[in-house]
Amino acid sequence: MRRIVENYAELPRFVRKPLWRFWHSWIISREKHDVVMTCMNYGFAGLDTERTIDLEPRDESERYGLQMYHRAASWVPLEGKDVLEVGAGRGGGASFLTRYMHPRSYVGLDLSDPGIAFCNQHHQVPNLRFVKGDAEQLPFEDNSFDAVLNVESSRCYPHIMKFFSEVKRVLRPDGAFLLTDMRWSADVPKLREQLRDSGFRIVEEQEIRENVVRALDTDDSRKRALIGQRIPKFLIKAFGEFAGVQGSGRYSSFASGAMEYLSFHLEHAD
Numbered sequence: 001m002r003r004i005v006e007n008y009a010e011l012p013r014f015v016r017k018p019l020w021r022f023w024h025s026w027i028i029s030r031e032k033h034d035v036v037m038t039c040m041n042y043g044f045a046g047l048d049t050e051r052t053i054d055l056e057p058r059d060e061s062e063r064y065g066l067q068m069y070h071r072a073a074s075w076v077p078l079e080g081k082d083v084l085e086v087g088a089g090r091g092g093g094a095s096f097l098t099r100y101m102h103p104r105s106y107v108g109l110d111l112s113d114p115g116i117a118f119c120n121q122h123h124q125v126p127n128l129r130f131v132k133g134d135a136e137q138l139p140f141e142d143n144s145f146d147a148v149l150n151v152e153s154s155r156c157y158p159h160i161m162k163f164f165s166e167v168k169r170v171l172r173p174d175g176a177f178l179l180t181d182m183r184w185s186a187d188v189p190k191l192r193e194q195l196r197d198s199g200f201r202i203v204e205e206q207e208i209r210e211n212v213v214r215a216l217d218t219d220d221s222r223k224r225a226l227i228g229q230r231i232p233k234f235l236i237k238a239f240g241e242f243a244g245v246q247g248s249g250r251y252s253s254f255a256s257g258a259m260e261y262l263s264f265h266l267e268h269a270d
């Protein structure tokens with residue numbers, strides 16, 4: 001089980017979407033009544049000072065996941081913009097960006113039915129809505145958004161070029177594509193090539209692996225406590241892998257540099 005979680009992005013394409021749906025539906029079903037986790041990324045911490053942004057007290061418990069959203073989105077101002085997030089998960093990042101950055105509209109899309117139901121139930125924020133959909137077939141008209149955001153989700157898409165082509169289609173001519181995700185370090189040049197071949201220009205990029213490791217270190221005991229309280233014993237290792245706790249294969253791959261984590265600001269090349 002632990003190996004499956006560690007290597008899900010290398011599994012055959014036809015099993016990735018069903019597996020991902022099952023896994024996330026199961027995670028969401030663990031927390032129907034008591035919401036303690038609305039971010040599902042590995043987190044971002046500053047290297048000088050771990051706290052990079054001011055947060056309202058109610059957002060403090062998810063500081064590192066929200067700081068990842070702040071890093072991913074703050075390449076461009078979102079105020080007054082129409083924003084699409086693909087792979088919105090449990091919606092914590094969508095709620096945070098809508099409340100703090102004041103877009104005109106924010107749509108959070110995800111493949112998971114229970115994920116969308118959870119988001120609709122738990123995040124009632126003006127100008128924010130959630131829809132079910134597939135990154136590789138976005139249910140929107142051409143030129144609908146000023147920014148498309150994608151945080152720690154693209155790596156598991158079976159056909160990444162379809163996703164990039166869909167982003168290109170729904171993004172307005174002067175729009176920004178804000179992509180933040182991990183890749184094996186050997187695959188990073190290929191990712192840049194895929195982005196260029198899809199018609200995007202890399203405006204800026206930042207390698208944030210060390211920030212992710214710092215967040216994993218800082219948040220380790222909180223995550224372990226949560227896993228210990230909520231997860232059946234036989235799944236604790238697999239879940240620790242998914243969460244990147246210290247000693248997991250995922251943690252080691254970030255710490256050693258085998259796995260990179262990058263944040264891109266992209267725009268249409270033409």
Ligand SMILES: C[S@@+](CC[C@H](N)C(=O)[O-])C[C@H]1O[C@@H](n2cnc3c(N)ncnc32)[C@H](O)[C@@H]1O
Pocket residue numbers: 017020021024038039040041065086087088089090091092093109110111112115133134135136150151152153156157
């Ligand atoms: C690791 S979670 C990250 C969620 C969120 N971005 C966050 O940082 O909290 C990855 C998310 O991508 C979603 N996902 C996976 N494949 C997808 C697809 N083909 N289309 C849309 N969402 C997808 C999953 O359901 C999951 O919610």
